[in-house]
Amino acid sequence: MKLRFITPTLHGVADYSAGLGLVVAPFLLNLGESSSMAIWFSFFTGLAVFAASLLTDYKLSAYRLIPFQGHLAIDLVVAVTFMVAPFVFGFSGIDAIYYWFNATVVFLVVSLSASK
Structure with missing residues (x-):
């Protein structure tokens, strides 16, 4: 059974959806209870x-400059950053949960993404 079933194209769809979510969700969820950094870190990461x-370098890009493997490495850095952000920035409550949830999702997407 093949566990890496997320194709680069599907990964691209997830990326654009995640970008939109990271920009919009902090406002919809009223983040910033523990620090306004919880809002803006998500916004600028989006x-x-x-x-x-x-x-x-996948079908949904405008300029294919970053190899897909490099993109996955960037995603891993983002996941680790999201995992530690609550500790570094002092997030608590919904702010911390938001970042830990996003870290988990990014780890899963990367681990299930098939390389080209």
Whole structure:
């Protein structure tokens, strides 16, 4: 059974969806209870996700400059950053849960993504 079933194209769809979610969700969820950094870190990370997606070598990009394996490495850095952000920035409550949830989702997407 093949466990890496997320194709680069499907990964691209997930990337653009995640970028949008990271930009919009902090406002919908009223993040910022423990720190306003919880809002803006997500917002700017969402913009960075869009930028990386536009530059990744897969069907949904505008300029294929970043190899897909490099993109997966960037995703892993993002996942680790999201995992430690609550400790570094002092997030608690919904702010911390939001980042730990996103870290888990990114780890899963990366681990289930098939390389080209």
